[in-house]
Amino acid sequence: MTASPATGLPLSVRQLTKSYGGRLVLQSVTLEIAAGEIFVLMGPSGAGKSVFLRHLIGLEEPDSGEILVAGARVGPEAAETKHRLAMVFQSGGLLNSLNVEENVGLYLSEHRLQPPAEIARIVAEKLSLVRLGPDDARKYPSELSGGMRKRVAIARALVVEPQLILYDEPTSELDPLVSLTIGREIVNLNQRTGATSVVVTHHRDLAFGIADRIAFLADGQILALGTPAEIRASTVPLIQQFLTAEFK
Amino acid sequence: MFRNLGEMILLFLSVVRALPRAWRERRKIGEQLFDIGNASLFMACILSFFIGGVLALQSGPVLVENGIGSALGNLVAIAMCKELAPVMMSILVVGRVGSAMAAELGSMRVYQEIDALRTLSINPVNFLVLPRVAAISVVVPCLVIFANLVGWLGGAVVAAHNDRIAVPWNTFFASIRDGVDTGDVVNGLIKSFVFAVCIGVICCHQGLTTMGGPRGIGRSVTKAVVNSLVLILILDYVLTRLLLPFDNGFSL
Numbered sequence: 119m120t121a122s123p124a125t126g127l128p129l130s131v132r133q134l135t136k137s138y139g140g141r142l143v144l145q146s147v148t149l150e151i152a153a154g155e156i157f158v159l160m161g162p163s164g165a166g167k168s169v170f171l172r173h174l175i176g177l178e179e180p181d182s183g184e185i186l187v188a189g190a191r192v193g194p195e196a197a198e199t200k201h202r203l204a205m206v207f208q209s210g211g212l213l214n215s216l217n218v219e220e221n222v223g224l225y226l227s228e229h230r231l232q233p234p235a236e237i238a239r240i241v242a243e244k245l246s247l248v249r250l251g252p253d254d255a256r257k258y259p260s261e262l263s264g265g266m267r268k269r270v271a272i273a274r275a276l277v278v279e280p281q282l283i284l285y286d287e288p289t290s291e292l293d294p295l296v297s298l299t300i301g302r303e304i305v306n307l308n309q310r311t312g313a314t315s316v317v318v319t320h321h322r323d324l325a326f327g328i329a330d331r332i333a334f335l336a337d338g339q340i341l342a343l344g345t346p347a348e349i350r351a352s353t354v355p356l357i358q359q360f361l362t363a364e365f366k
Numbered sequence: 367m368f369r370n371l372g373e374m375i376l377l378f379l380s381v382v383r384a385l386p387r388a389w390r391e392r393r394k395i396g397e398q399l400f401d402i403g404n405a406s407l408f409m410a411c412i413l414s415f416f417i418g419g420v421l422a423l424q425s426g427p428v429l430v431e432n433g434i435g436s437a438l439g440n441l442v443a444i445a446m447c448k449e450l451a452p453v454m455m456s457i458l459v460v461g462r463v464g465s466a467m468a469a470e471l472g473s474m475r476v477y478q479e480i481d482a483l484r485t486l487s488i489n490p491v492n493f494l495v496l497p498r499v500a501a502i503s504v505v506v507p508c509l510v511i512f513a514n515l516v517g518w519l520g521g522a523v524v525a526a527h528n529d530r531i532a533v534p535w536n537t538f539f540a541s542i543r544d545g546v547d548t549g550d551v552v553n554g555l556i557k558s559f560v561f562a563v564c565i566g567v568i569c570c571h572q573g574l575t576t577m578g579g580p581r582g583i584g585r586s587v588t589k590a591v592v593n594s595l596v597l598i599l600i601l602d603y604v605l606t607r608l609l610l611p612f613d614n615g616f617s618l
């Protein structure tokens with residue numbers, strides 16, 4: 119499989135509601151994400167952003183409402199659809215029993231999509247995109263720093279050549295320079311393959327730098343949704359605080 | 367508990383459905399075989415030697431007093447191959463291997479490794495459960511064969527060297543040769559295979575359904591071990607009863 123002309127998948131979320139133990143985490147969230155868009159989700163910690171992403175890829179079942187990826191309803195089996203989806207977990211989600219190389223090549227080797235030599239080449243290429251070298255490739259996740267783990271997770275998602283990719287705080291543990299690289303890589307992938315990208319981040323520069331549109335989620339509801347310029351112009355107090363908070 | 371049982375049966379069925387993939391997963395099955403064998407062989411050896419020994423020690427004097435000391439080998443061997451080897455080896459494997467499986471899968475669940483597999487369209491049953499259940503159901507019967515031999519040896523040593531028994535080696539083994547046929551050994555192997563599949567499915571199921579963060583892993587391990595032990599002992603009775611008609615010399 120040489121990156122068959124991937125096209126992004128459109129996504130629509132309707133009336134998505136989810137509660138845990140009687141506590142509402144997502145309250146009737148409705149939004150549309152266009153194919154090929156870079157959609158950034160911001161909001162306070164605990165607002166339900168990670169829960170929202172997990173729903174998009176079928177890891178959680180909504181209490182009510184529905185999610186359509188390219189018109190097809192996402193259910194518990196969504197992770198095994200014909201579409202190529204990928205998610206970068208907030209904590210990486212690397213398999214601890216496999217080394218970096220095996221983790222990154224897992225998708226290709228498990229589905230027998232490429233011969234081993236080709237897998238090794240692709241893995242090395244994706245690792246270098248996230249600034250990891252051949253020495254790191256033989257390490258196990260427990261021997262990596264938090265930021266390195268995150269980068270391996272991103273490399274693993276890139277290998278899938280996804281049509282829809284979800285990033286949960288891709289730069290949260292990275293230094294500013296690597297963050298910049300990752301930000302560029304998100305945009306690169308999007309421009310190269312047209313992959314629809316949903317990015318959850320607390321990183322204001324990153325958000326405003328890469329987003330086509332930004333949604334602001336607080337207490338399980340969408341407070342604002344629009345282009346970066348529209349969000350900047352928002353008069354909602356919480357958003358203004360979010361955008362202007364500085365150490366002094 | 368009953369919902370668990372339903373889920374476990376479903377898990378078992380998906381393992382059966384995944385069986386045609388076993389050849390593809392042979393490398394993982396091989397690794398598991400090696401790990402499980404490594405973890406349990408030495409313990410199995412010690413355990414069976416002493417079980418065989420204590421069987422001889424308990425029953426030897428009584429038999430000798432009644433003048434049928436020559437049947438001691440037969441008794442030890444039958445008890446070993448039809449009952450004690452399958453049950454004790456299964457219990458050993460629950461403790462040494464099943465608990466580790468539940469803990470490993472539990473931590474994979476808690477640290478989102480299972481979720482990550484699913485997002486990569488990799489089915490956790492094929493990737494994780496199949497190799498473990500396949501390996502464990504090969505290893506336990508092998509351990510049982512091994513335990514039989516070592517247990518008989520243990521019985522023979524005690525029989526020969528204990529003053530109150532003093533049944534010589536030759537008599538002991540001749541009695542085994544005359545009294546035990548292949549059917550008795552196969553009977554024990556069938557039981558141990560069923561136990562092994564249950565252990566694999568229960569422990570993997572508990573691991574995969576771990577909830578509540580790292581503390582949940584401990585709970586899963588405890589539940590996996592307790593449920594496996596209970597089921598082994600219950601199934602032991604049921605299987606013994608079901609296999610009874612196949613014994614020569616007995617009938618319904």
Ligand SMILES: Nc1ncnc2c1ncn2[C@@H]1O[C@H](COP(=O)(O)OP(=O)(O)OP(=O)(O)O)[C@@H](O)[C@H]1O
Binds near residue numbers: 168170
């Ligand atoms: N499996 C779960 N069981 C119970 N409650 C949960 C579960 N997952 C998430 N929650 C709750 O849902 C809320 C939202 O969690 P979520 O992880 O989505 O926050 P977030 O917006 O990603 O925050 P952060 O920016 O800190 O990552 C939290 O209050 C959390 O306690």
Ligand SMILES: [Mg+2]
Binds near residue numbers: 168169208
């Ligand atoms: Mg989060």
